[in-house]
Amino acid sequence: MTAPSLSLVARRGGRLAGSIAVPGDKSISHRALMLGALAVGETRVSGLLEGEDVLRTAAAMRALGASVARAETAEGPLWTLHGRGVGGLREPDEVLDMGNAGTGARLLMGLLATHPLFAVLTGDASLRRRPMARVTEPLGRFGATFHGRAGGRLPIAVLGTGQALPVRYRLPVASAQVKSALLLAGLNTAGTTTVIEPVPTRDHSERMLTHFGAHLDAVSDDDGAPGIALAGQPELVGADVVVPGDPSSAAFPLVAGLLVPDSRLTVRGVGLNPRRTGLLATLAEMGADLEATNQRTEGGEPVADLTVTHGPLKGIDVPADRAPDMIDEYPILAVAAAGAEGTTRMRGLGELRVKESDRLGGTARGLAACGVAVEIEGDDLIVHGSGRPPAGGATIAVELDHRMAMAFLVLGLIADSPVAIDDGRAIDTSFPGFVDLMTGLGATISEVP
Numbered sequence: 375m376t377a378p379s380l381s382l383v384a385r386r387g388g389r390l391a392g393s394i395a396v397p398g399d400k401s402i403s404h405r406a407l408m409l410g411a412l413a414v415g416e417t418r419v420s421g422l423l424e425g426e427d428v429l430r431t432a433a434a435m436r437a438l439g440a441s442v443a444r445a446e447t448a449e450g451p452l453w454t455l456h457g458r459g460v461g462g463l464r465e466p467d468e469v470l471d472m473g474n475a476g477t478g479a480r481l482l483m484g485l486l487a488t489h490p491l492f493a494v495l496t497g498d499a500s501l502r503r504r505p506m507a508r509v510t511e512p513l514g515r516f517g518a519t520f521h522g523r524a525g526g527r528l529p530i531a532v533l534g535t536g537q538a539l540p541v542r543y544r545l546p547v548a549s550a551q552v553k554s555a556l557l558l559a560g561l562n563t564a565g566t567t568t569v570i571e572p573v574p575t576r577d578h579s580e581r582m583l584t585h586f587g588a589h590l591d592a593v594s595d596d597d598g599a600p601g602i603a604l605a606g607q608p609e610l611v612g613a614d615v616v617v618p619g620d621p622s623s624a625a626f627p628l629v630a631g632l633l634v635p636d637s638r639l640t641v642r643g644v645g646l647n648p649r650r651t652g653l654l655a656t657l658a659e660m661g662a663d664l665e666a667t668n669q670r671t672e673g674g675e676p677v678a679d680l681t682v683t684h685g686p687l688k689g690i691d692v693p694a695d696r697a698p699d700m701i702d703e704y705p706i707l708a709v710a711a712a713g714a715e716g717t718t719r720m721r722g723l724g725e726l727r728v729k730e731s732d733r734l735g736g737t738a739r740g741l742a743a744c745g746v747a748v749e750i751e752g753d754d755l756i757v758h759g760s761g762r763p764p765a766g767g768a769t770i771a772v773e774l775d776h777r778m779a780m781a782f783l784v785l786g787l788i789a790d791s792p793v794a795i796d797d798g799r800a801i802d803t804s805f806p807g808f809v810d811l812m813t814g815l816g817a818t819i820s821e822v823p
């Protein structure tokens with residue numbers, strides 16, 4: 375990020391109304407580019423998220439020798455890739471800078487691990503703080519070597535292997551990124567790579583690998599824990615991918631519509647993969663008026679239009695086993711809880727400490743600064759909603775974290791006094807156009823001069 379920081383402020387105004395589409399799913403977009411770069415023949419991707427994180431992955435795929443092109447069409451931008459074939463990635467000349475993108479960096483390490491090449495990965499200040507040993511340790515078992523900074527942090531140099539040994543690995547944390555890094559490494563590995571996943575996480579990699587022609591089987595560990603077995607060295611064949619709207623982005627206008635009095639709004643074409651719908655289930659339990667219409671399947675993923683109508687929300691207990699299905703939605707759920715009546719306890723949020731920022735601590739600090747009663751107990755976040763609008767009147771330091779930035783701007787739409795964020799540039803990593811879409815719905819969000 376080279377542009378100067380961009381302070382934004384949100385204030386209470388009138389109702390929100392209208393119908394919008396949010397940008398494409400970030401998880402699916404990264405994966406479409408990576409598999410397109412490995413496939414033989416042409417891959418065409420529509421609806422790709424053109425956010426900073428995904429553009430970094432596109433640049434990395436080019437640096438590894440794939441052809442990646444963008445064209446404007448009457449239906450919107452179309453991305454076309456011509457891949458190198460499994461095992462065919464070329465050694466990059468330059469350092470691969472993955473910006474703010476944890477998914478991009480970790481999945482890329484999986485790809486690189488089983489190619490005979492040398493590469494160096496880095497990222498922005500946020501990504502350089504995040505733990506990478508969770509992928510480098512299991513990827514080392516394929517035969518790759520990783521050298522990085524203390525604590526397994528970026529920059530990291532990767533020496534991949536062309537003679538990888540298949541791995542069977544049981545995930546110690548619920549992480550779709552770690553699972554996916556291993557599956558991608560397993561692609562250029564003779565034999566079967568098995569990942570055991572005691573807690574299910576988003577399965578976009580599995581769906582897309584199948585779509586490109588790989589063979590995956592459901593398996594179980596000795597104790598019955600579920601897993602996935604990937605047959606190595608398939609021929610991946612270029613495919614058409616339609617990327618649905620990102621439910622993690624839709625979360626911000628949807629919660630805003632529920633909280634701002636008299637609002638009613640629709641977000642069209644939202645991906646409803648069952649491993650991504652934890653927020654919708656939680657909001658429904660809180661009493662939200664939420665309707666899914668026009669349900670369909672697009673590009674192998676369930677999709678619907680979602681309409682919310684403002685109404686009172688009540689505090690609830692959110693179980694820990696729901697966390698993987700809504701892991702990126704806790705900052706905005708905490709804002710919904712702040713606008714609800716009663717206590718919401720969100721359990722099992724340890725993973726939030728290692729996202730773009732410490733989202734557990736940062737959400738609690740930001741809410742407290744806005745006059746909301748909030749506590750952290752172990753890995754649980756507890757928000758005491760009074761049923762009255764929060765006081766607001768604070769400037770929140772978002773630490774290069776897009777979701778924190780958007781969540782606190784939504785809080786500003788209902789608070790008694792405006793809420794500002796110190797820097798909104800990171801919003802572009804996942805939701806370019808967020809401010810314009812929200813103001814188009816009637817929200818008052820502007821730059822702080």
Ligand SMILES: O=C(O)C1=C[C@@H](OP(=O)(O)O)[C@@H](O)[C@H](O)C1
Pocket residue numbers: 400401402477548549550551552554576701702725
């Ligand atoms: O696989 C993915 O695309 C993602 C997995 C999640 O991370 P973890 O695997 O670290 O839980 C999520 O937070 C991230 O935004 C996207």
Ligand SMILES: C=C(OP(=O)(O)O)C(=O)O
Pocket residue numbers: 400474475476477478702729730777804
């Ligand atoms: C955690 C996130 O992304 P990543 O890990 O890819 O940086 C996110 O988008 O909220």
